[in-house]
Amino acid sequence: MANDNYKVVLKSRFAGKIPVTVYRSERTGLHIALAQTKGPAVSCQINFATETETDDGLPHTLEHLVFMGSKSFPFKGGLDLLSLNAMAVDGTNAFTAQDHTGYTVKTMGAQGMQQFVHIYCDHLLNPLLTPQNYKTEVYHITPEGIDAGVVYSEMQEHENMLECIVHRQRLAAIFPENPCFRVETGGRLKEIRELCSLERVRNYHQRYYHLKNMWIYLCGAVNPEEMFKTIDKIDAAPENAPPAEFTRPFSNCRIPDIKHDRSKPFVVKGPADQEDEGVVEIGFLGRSASDSEWLTAVEILGSYLTKTTSAPLQKEMVLAADPYCESVYMGMDVLPRVEVSFDFSGVPVEKLDQIQERFFKIIREHTTADKLDLERLRYIIERKIKKLYSKLESSVASTVFDRLAQFQLYADSHTNQKHFDSVMNPIPTLEKLLEKPIEFWAEICQELFKDNCAVVIGKADPKMAEDLNKAEEKRLKELAENLDKYGCHVLEKDAEEENKVPILSAVERSKTLQKFDLFNVNSTVLLPRTIESSKVEKDWTKQANEKVAINELPFTAVIHDVDSNFVRTLFMFDLKHVPLKLRKYLMVFTDLLFSSPAIVDGQQLTDKQVADLFTKEVMDKSCDMGFLQNYLHFFHLYLEMPSDEFHLLPKWTEIILNNTIFERKKVLSIVKNLASGASSSKRDGFTMCQNIMHSLNNVKEHESRWHEDVVLEKFHRDLAKTLEKNTPEAQSVIDDLNELRREILKAPLNAHLICDPRKLDAKKKIDSKSWEFLDPTLRKESPAAKIQFDREEDVARFKIWTPAQQVIKVDSSDSSYFMQRVLCEHNYGSAEHVALVLWSNYLSMMEGVLWKEVRGNGFAYGANLYISPDHQSMTLNLYRCSRIVEAYEASKAAVLKVFDENLIDSELYESAKRGCVSNIMSKYESLKSTATLTAFNDMRGLKMEDIESLTHKVWDADMNASFELAKPFIRKLFDDSHCLRAIACPSNKLEEVKNVFPDIKTITVTDLQYTPE
Template identity: 30%
Template sequence: MAATNFKLVYDVVSNGKVPVSMYKSTDTNLTVFIANIEGPLVNGYFCLATEAHDDDGLPHTLEHLVFLGSEDYPYKGVLDLLANRCLASGTNAWTDTDHTCYTVTTAGCEGFLQLLPIYVDHILNPTLKESGYVTEVHHVNGEGEDAGVVYCEMQARENTGESLTHLSMLRAMYPGHCGYKSETGGIMANLRESTSHKKVCDYHKQFYRPENLCLIITGAIKAEDVFRALQPVEEKLKKRASPPFTRPWQSPVPSLPDSQERVVPYPTDDEEYGMVTVAWRGFLAKDQYKYEALSILLDYLSDSAISPLQRDFVEIEDPYCSKVYQFIIENSETCFGFSFGNVDKKRLHDIAPKLKELLKKIADGEEKIDMDRIANLIHRRVLDALNTIEGDVHDSVAYMIIGQFLYGDTKEDCEVRLNPIDSRRRLKSEPESFWLNMLQSLTQNKPWVVVVGDPSSKLMETMGEEEKGRVEAQRKELGTTGLEERRVKLEQATEENEVEPPESMLMAVPVPSTESIHFHPLTPSSNLPGRAGAANPRFPVAEVPYKFQLDDMSTHFARMLALLDTSSLPLELKYHLPLFTESLMESPVLRDGEVIPHERVIAELEKDTLYTDSGLGIPPGCFQCGDFPHFLVTEVKVEEEKYEQGVKWLRDVLYGTQFTADRLKIIANRMIGDISSLKRSGSRIVRTLLHTLVFTKECNFNVASMLRQLTFLTQLVTKLESDPEKVIADMNKIRDLLLQPPNMCIHLSCDTKKLAANGSPVAPWKTFLSGATSLGSGDGTTTPKMTDFVLSLESSPHKKFIVGVGDVESAYFLQVVPCISSYHHEDLPALKVLVQYLTQCEGPMWSQIRGLGFAYHYSIYVRPDLGLLYLLLAKSAHVADAYRVGQKIVQEYLSGENEFSEVELESARSSLIFEIIEEEKTIWDTAQESVLCYLRGVEHEYNKEMVKKVPKVTVEDMKSVGKKYLAPLFDPSVTRSAACVHPTKVEEVTTDFKKYVLC
């Protein structure tokens, strides 16, 4: 390695697989971690420890302003435009209570190294202009309304039940002077009245320093290349004198002297269900062994239908709630607890006493800890860590390193933190007394915090009226002159922010070649006519007498999917499908003449599998289906040693499940409770509404709709009381129809070489499907096509929906128009590039919709499987304005009023190439794409071919496809639309949209 001011501090290996090295600059104290990970992507996580003691949201507001230009690159958006050229899709960041992290992912290391010094310059030397603060954080517009990107983001979540109860828990858990109880995102009142541009600048001086910055880089990249890229940053930093630095989070955390119980009303129009959080103080974050143990203990208590909490609170005829989940918050002094969701309002105050009684029963030994189940959970955690190495390894390693940066000191701390597998294997030898002592020491006779989230429709109405009154009072106070001043101030700020960087600055960063980027190797084969693929002598799929698809790849696991075509089911049976899928893994099973009770089934699945799931579409969903929802998908994933057990389990749950009235009733009641929280989600509601406008009633998008299922399941619970035999007969009939050989296809992803070492991997499948003797006809593509479920415009009884929901403070909007219906259509590459051009980070829509604070999120996307083009606006403070601006942008580009730029086209093509490559960033992502290739009717090389087509798209191509496909997206005669807003804004939004000829 060439001479450098970065010196190696230590090397460790994470989970026996990933080499990690820590370096420190002798000149600036800048820290660099490099994790060597094979694959097509390189990731950067640039982390700073940040601390706040108020609700002004300074960490969050500063995070946003960093992206608006730097000393060397003083233009808003230039960082994202350059990132797009570097085979990335813009940049991103998040703000947590104890740190702020900036991220970027590139295809290959060449673009990453080009962008690295530019990104670090933005972090350490941002321009922080007041004009950026005005548009990005908060402003009052010429109508007297509050807006801004940060304001819009916080408006979408501040007054949700989950956010209010969580913040209340933190306030109680960390009393006194302690940053852990602050809302680092910013509270709207503070953003309006207290937060200021000067405070943000001062905050940057305090925390954004090289000795407080940790650059975490994961991927196939050389350390010497990283240090070479950072050299100009280092030289610049050395010339500056900085005041002494005090590391954040050094003050002792005040103790929790007494238990706290709080009731937090939250606005909603559904008062039937509330929520409860119960929490305690935990261990120090440095004690990772105890942290791992606590996590497993909490899983034991709450993670499945046989866990004590779910057993006593959910899995009963008259449930207290529909879900319980555990959490640990890794502060220097951690806290942990349980959240109870969709709690029957009449029982909100019964949760904590019942929980206290149950935990005491276990801690006192009255209810024995099931050590076999503890061992199974530990083994699953080990497998999960090994699976992560093959899957989400970049994020997993980076998050562990962030914890080390914040709370670790030594190499030994890092080795423990980065090797959770070692800790988990050690935990297997801990006796029952270890787990009992932990439960006793943390929960018995210890102060706790109980927060009851109480749903209130009255509060919803009051808050809505108060907000309208506040805005009206603000208008009056400003008066005509003041409003004009605000309009001018915003206009001037926008004008200053929108100065474009010179083309020479963008062109100075060349677009890297994609030639050196390697996709994960996967060899597909199948017995489908026309889709045979490569012959695999270790797994001759032709010997399987039903549809079978194989992915042969390098892995220690085997994933098997059963895809069952539901399209031939009668509609009255289809409505049972969500309940059917939820019941498969949680019901008794008939095996070898013996009925195995559901508790044992769940326990044995925990023991024998890494992961199981069942639902509609890819990936499987319940009330929100995945792609191709007419397929019911059941999934089992196992370690390679348990391959044959995995096949047996898949067959057992499909063929052997015994539907019983008591289990069906319990599961149905739980699902009804789950719908309660879904009805409070603006994004879920708007998608559900649009589905009713676009798809036939037979389509599973509508069959599984939470609104239809609420009615159906409520009636079914009653029917289970009066006529349980009929319900059970219907469930069995569904199974009989779905398991007919023409309806079944198996997709297996595994390493055939490893499996073949222990016998024939094809043998268990030859007798898997009862009654299958030969493959039959068909080419293996989906029949019917998804486009068969799309209503024609003439058949759609309604074209536009708007609904008011009390839990939704900002607006959501979704619109759709007919479009390309084949993945092989010659116009598809150009249409994708055009959409990318308009929507890319710092592209036209980013700067004018998000940048001006109209909506926090927007997107346009094409779905050839559905033959539809979508427009989405989400978390929008001014949804009609966001729509108007989007419409204007498209019209001006298509009319020629705005000219397409070759430089921005280059950025669009590069960022689109990255997004295509990212679809296969891990071997398991590649396997998922393989499943979709069959369903989409495309070749396995499809993404690689698309990467080659994208660079050939020209401006003329974009103009041509824009007029054909994008112009209709804003034509009210051919679009269908759904909007979800607060009830107080339904009339206002409807009126505003009529101005734009939408309604």
């Protein structure tokens, strides 16, 4: 029997709650790790430890090529089409890390996973790896002498970005004797061109992609006996027999101490349009990855040093009156020895050389036994325990998989039960750390923060872009003149055509897809019936502790009843009537709320005291404009805490919204950081492309125009000058912030409580007096009014649809970005909406028209159509283009040909239907995401039945009728008399873009910037 082959080797419980069992195949050494959870979704990740010592990106290229067909399913795109038939959510996906490659899929229900997992494994173990697929998916040279390929396009974005250059130099300094930890696993452009080859990829696959080096992670309601039956199709196949001898990757790796001293920092440069803020990284080496207590303790110290306003590095480097950087982040890479890094972004030019001295001064002053705050360390640990339990309701699969990967890669033995327990259940370790004396923490700091570390300073260099462009022009000229030398890489026209033809005939493909079709629209509609939206009624107190008195809330509240041990509250304020002269401060205001001193229980506390108390009492928080990036004239505050501490909700809502004290020096620090943060955004082509589209599509008064750091950079820099001294003008800014607060507190408000009301408890009575700071007599609307998003008003008031097109040069990346948008009037759930959802997915899906013509030819990494009923828009997005003009022309020609010539593939249409339904349902996979979307839909005026109805309408839609409905909308997207067009590209692509779009306007960052009056 198949199940006799799979023996239990390890058992534990993630966070002490979720059973996790590891099985090992006696036949091959394959490992299967199963985490048993409730719910409809089943997640899978297939992991290979992958080690490489060169920069040609072998792990990354192989990750792409395995999706191009297998020996048992020999047609491109077949894997994703088959996954949709198995009720997969969002198809398949993959990622390349420094030390492993992971392949993911998620299905709605265990049956689909049982059917699909062996098909997935077959593609990984027996990929076709053909020359044609290598050329289009990895790298080729066009007959015109231009470099292209999907992998090549993807890595162009990373090649010259300052942040990437700094990161590579840090790894090179830390791991000079361990190339496997310093190379670019995604690939460097020169090495992809000159070193990478199909033969090298095949050899790499043979070395690492076999069952002895393969782990299958599963999370969901899975019957292991049934799963073994399908996995055995792979495990028992003779062609999949693993090599007799295999040494685990990294098992013999020894990482010596860092040889560099901080007194000799590395200085690197990256191209930029101006000498802007830079980047600094400082890297250290720690203990072995198997030392779970030490690793967890360093995580805690990372939060202690960098998170919240009481953190020393945050307080003295980010929130200082004269900031040293816009942000500081501590990262940890779990390798044979743990690497700990500190990243400082948005560093003013004049402070780049001061960062490391300032960093070590703060570390030395704040990490001795007499300076460390043991009470705060314990608050952080207690909060981490609570957040770990919270993850069981939100992201359990990804959290479990990350820990499994850590064990798979670096455990000294895959049968080490003690190590497995410590990795899967960190709760005992955290509880043990609660008892550690202050000397323990001081010793860890002394051990970690040594002078032998890697310090890398990254400077933006405007001249570098010009030099790189000249060198690239020279290289491309030589390439075009000597194409005969590169014959193996040149993609001829006939090869392009050959690459588009599946190895299987259309009839064979159809039979294969039908054979594995399990899709059932009814079985995917698994929205929790326990979640219902209703106004709070008086009889709620009969179901909850009487102290809670949620019927006495002085505002409209909606309870989303879920089985949870936490209460997640979302306060939504409608600010559409707040004057623009005040709304312009919202970016500053939101940053101030969690970093300012405040009045607490009648006493004024410092920002550090407030942050420490917050860490102790609140699990999570956020505040921002909009809801899920929509309806930006709403302001939201999110707070999360255990259900039995519900009394803390009004307390902290009042502290944050009403009792914070706005001090001039604190405001000055915030606005300087916001201005500095614009530097990294200006180096991001995609962000700049979005900024252009926002400026074309919205009036200046719309929040999307001045909710971006680039757009408001000048305003923030001018504000900083005003706040430098204690003048009447500076006081006027403080007065405006206080006035904005008053306007928010009397704006129309709704609250959404995501919780189990029967579990709510409070240590003291909560009634209307607890909410007096939200006195309804001050409100502009009755507290009984239920707020809903008004899409028509939003579009009418703020949207611009006058045809326009703009391009901006971004020289920090070799990739280009393109967005094209048109007005697309339709209602949610209407016949037009159904048709647009279907046919945009038909065109964009894997092996859809855009996928084949744009990505398949190596013009761009991604090409997609997006439909938004909320914004009444349709958008074409071309992402990471290596050949932006060809990408657009191919998109336009391919899409119009479909609708001009009625070119419909019925099999792809059926897959598009399955993809649409799965995509809709995937958003409701976890308790937290379901409840959040329920709140969002409630404010959109949508009920759960409307979501379910949409899936059935999509499923039942007639192919020809929906095609005709979608046709005029999609054709309009390519009509220059209707569209908005935004492009961000390197300067060496600018003339080419202007030749194709002669009416396009070239703009600069200054043109995007706006100072609201």
